Amino acid sequence: MKKSTNKPINIKKIAELTGVSVATVSRVINKNGRYSKETEKRVLDVIRKSHYVPNMSAKGLRTSKTNVIGIVVPDITNPFFSTFVLNLQMNLFDKGYSCLICNSNESSSLEEDQIQSLISQNVDGIIIMSGTQAYSSLSSIPTIYVDRPVLDERPNCVSIESDNELGGYLATKELLDQGCKEIALLMWDSPISLSNQKTRYKGFQKAIKENKKKVKTTKIVADSTNIFDGEKAVSQYLKKNKLPDGIVGLTDTLAIGACFALNAIGKTVPDDIRITGYDNSYLAQTYRPAITSVHQDTIKMAELAVENLLDLIDNKKLKTHHIKIPVELIQRGSTRKESYSSNK
Amino acid sequence: MKKSTNKPINIKKIAELTGVSVATVSRVINKNGRYSKETEKRVLDVIRKSHYVPNMSAKGLRTSKTNVIGIVVPDITNPFFSTFVLNLQMNLFDKGYSCLICNSNESSSLEEDQIQSLISQNVDGIIIMSGTQAYSSLSSIPTIYVDRPVLDERPNCVSIESDNELGGYLATKELLDQGCKEIALLMWDSPISLSNQKTRYKGFQKAIKENKKKVKTTKIVADSTNIFDGEKAVSQYLKKNKLPDGIVGLTDTLAIGACFALNAIGKTVPDDIRITGYDNSYLAQTYRPAITSVHQDTIKMAELAVENLLDLIDNKKLKTHHIKIPVELIQRGSTRKESYSSNK
DNA sequence: AGATATAGAGTAAACGTTTACTCAAATAAT
DNA sequence: ATTATTTGAGTAAACGTTTACTCTATATCT
Numbered sequence: 001m002k003k004s005t006n007k008p009i010n011i012k013k014i015a016e017l018t019g020v021s022v023a024t025v026s027r028v029i030n031k032n033g034r035y036s037k038e039t040e041k042r043v044l045d046v047i048r049k050s051h052y053v054p055n056m057s058a059k060g061l062r063t064s065k066t067n068v069i070g071i072v073v074p075d076i077t078n079p080f081f082s083t084f085v086l087n088l089q090m091n092l093f094d095k096g097y098s099c100l101i102c103n104s105n106e107s108s109s110l111e112e113d114q115i116q117s118l119i120s121q122n123v124d125g126i127i128i129m130s131g132t133q134a135y136s137s138l139s140s141i142p143t144i145y146v147d148r149p150v151l152d153e154r155p156n157c158v159s160i161e162s163d164n165e166l167g168g169y170l171a172t173k174e175l176l177d178q179g180c181k182e183i184a185l186l187m188w189d190s191p192i193s194l195s196n197q198k199t200r201y202k203g204f205q206k207a208i209k210e211n212k213k214k215v216k217t218t219k220i221v222a223d224s225t226n227i228f229d230g231e232k233a234v235s236q237y238l239k240k241n242k243l244p245d246g247i248v249g250l251t252d253t254l255a256i257g258a259c260f261a262l263n264a265i266g267k268t269v270p271d272d273i274r275i276t277g278y279d280n281s282y283l284a285q286t287y288r289p290a291i292t293s294v295h296q297d298t299i300k301m302a303e304l305a306v307e308n309l310l311d312l313i314d315n316k317k318l319k320t321h322h323i324k325i326p327v328e329l330i331q332r333g334s335t336r337k338e339s340y341s342s343n344k
Numbered sequence: 345m346k347k348s349t350n351k352p353i354n355i356k357k358i359a360e361l362t363g364v365s366v367a368t369v370s371r372v373i374n375k376n377g378r379y380s381k382e383t384e385k386r387v388l389d390v391i392r393k394s395h396y397v398p399n400m401s402a403k404g405l406r407t408s409k410t411n412v413i414g415i416v417v418p419d420i421t422n423p424f425f426s427t428f429v430l431n432l433q434m435n436l437f438d439k440g441y442s443c444l445i446c447n448s449n450e451s452s453s454l455e456e457d458q459i460q461s462l463i464s465q466n467v468d469g470i471i472i473m474s475g476t477q478a479y480s481s482l483s484s485i486p487t488i489y490v491d492r493p494v495l496d497e498r499p500n501c502v503s504i505e506s507d508n509e510l511g512g513y514l515a516t517k518e519l520l521d522q523g524c525k526e527i528a529l530l531m532w533d534s535p536i537s538l539s540n541q542k543t544r545y546k547g548f549q550k551a552i553k554e555n556k557k558k559v560k561t562t563k564i565v566a567d568s569t570n571i572f573d574g575e576k577a578v579s580q581y582l583k584k585n586k587l588p589d590g591i592v593g594l595t596d597t598l599a600i601g602a603c604f605a606l607n608a609i610g611k612t613v614p615d616d617i618r619i620t621g622y623d624n625s626y627l628a629q630t631y632r633p634a635i636t637s638v639h640q641d642t643i644k645m646a647e648l649a650v651e652n653l654l655d656l657i658d659n660k661k662l663k664t665h666h667i668k669i670p671v672e673l674i675q676r677g678s679t680r681k682e683s684y685s686s687n688k
Numbered sequence: 689a690g691a692t693a694t695a696g697a698g699t700a701a702a703c704g705t706t707t708a709c710t711c712a713a714a715t716a717a718t
Numbered sequence: 719a720t721t722a723t724t725t726g727a728g729t730a731a732a733c734g735t736t737t738a739c740t741c742t743a744t745a746t747c748t
Binding site for chain 4: 354355356366367370371373374376398399400401402403404405406407
Binding site for chain 3: 054
């Protein structure tokens, strides 16, 4: 059971090897000044040769700064979130941060556990996507809420939302413009009262109200945003109800699930019924017919998220704590008969 | 600029409040014995009331155990990897571990940087998916290689691979069984010499060789495993070459890209050409026609990965350091004309 | 009853950094 | 030429834990 005892080299060793004090080594590493050009070179040389890697636990303990950001996401499997997380991670890595990533499954209790664990890891900041509630334990940590209005008005947090009301409006308007007379809203069962989906619903209602002609509306609620849960919900709905001529899916995955259910009973999109999605994830692009979807600029959102988070961490003064990102409707084959090209 | 100075409560404070020493508190927390049932209760009560959360940096420094696992993944956006990561994360969280997740983009240099960063975070272990090379810096850290034969034979690492040769064989065999006479292998350009794709290729060759009738084979190489890169590669290929009657896609995403390219020139799957994918990700299930694909049991692989990693961390003796997981061909509409049900 | 083990608890060192204090030497200001 | 500042560098404390040693009081064994 020979335990590998090749202890990692530390700052003290570097100091010895170079013939200076640990303080000097530390200063060189952190570029804090108070050393000559020449000692710097010597220290750096030794560091390079000895494959020194700093001990972040010690650093974190001493400075209470870990250079780790916690990211809480409902479901990394959803392409909308996974691309978002990818963007976050890349942006953060460039600035010298690592990411602790948690899947909350949209479960409040799991989310809370994971936030606890992030806190005890001393993360410097947290980015929560579609969080389900406000956590008092977060109050001392710089936090970015993504895709969800912030509940607790404290100075060290920022919310970044895309314009969900406009998104809901645009999607619904598209169906109305295409002449739909009976529109179903396909949503999912989420524990959160103040969710993005509520706001999208507002946009939906607005579009309906604005419309000159009266249209019938209904709601279909899926168990989750999962494709197959979407399919299930729509199939069940169709067993007891008349086929609507338009469906506003509040997620691309739900929209595709709806397509499945319709295929199964021999209905075709967009001839028998038109469908919109939301998120403009690559699923919407790759499904056939391609799904008309509300595009959220995840790249910009991710950029803003890390930029603002780092500002919060540095105690910088922010212009605003509520950022809203515009959305855009991408029209594709699921709402209009036309030739489409495969990408974009 | 009032800095929030509500310092987090620590073990010392707990000790004071309870009227015992810090050592006792620590022992209670770690359930190390050497305290009475009664003091335990008192300490735990105080802890609960004061919302104490342990400082992992300090703990990590002292014990050189951080309860953090590093995960390196080529592209979290790929559903195969994202579901895998989800499974890993859930399994690890249950055992009290957090995950530091890195995207390597299949770039060796980025991968190396990220591994460095994981090491300096003192991670207790690392799980690398489709890593591009062996890193000497990893030698002291328990490591699991997933989906890639291990290069460095050291006691503290384990490789977990699905049976890529069999997978390649099964996919190819399916096309041969369906009567294909000219089969293209659709692969991607990866920097790694010893990759899973090489092994799948072996299976491909084996199936071809075994076949009674002579079949023509070609290779198409995409820039990445990305759907659109797959599409591009196939379109370009088809401009200069005759249409094959079967394509073995070494990834579901590539297979779907191929479908796009074929759609674009008016060819239909599986009538004009049959296609297989690999990974059996949900893309394969949700695309229409659904893609026949080689299923890898990601759930079991993830379970095995964390189980073995924790064993390595605990210095347990392992039965084997090379684990191979069986694969299974899931037949769907892309290779055979038949009615299919939407899920599974 | 005496010897010995054990249970319960405290003291203080150690983990690898950073940084507030020093301090001497060199440089700049008067 | 004195005084004031800057530069380069060292000393040692501190961050929050864990744990190897102690130590006392109680329980267990001859």
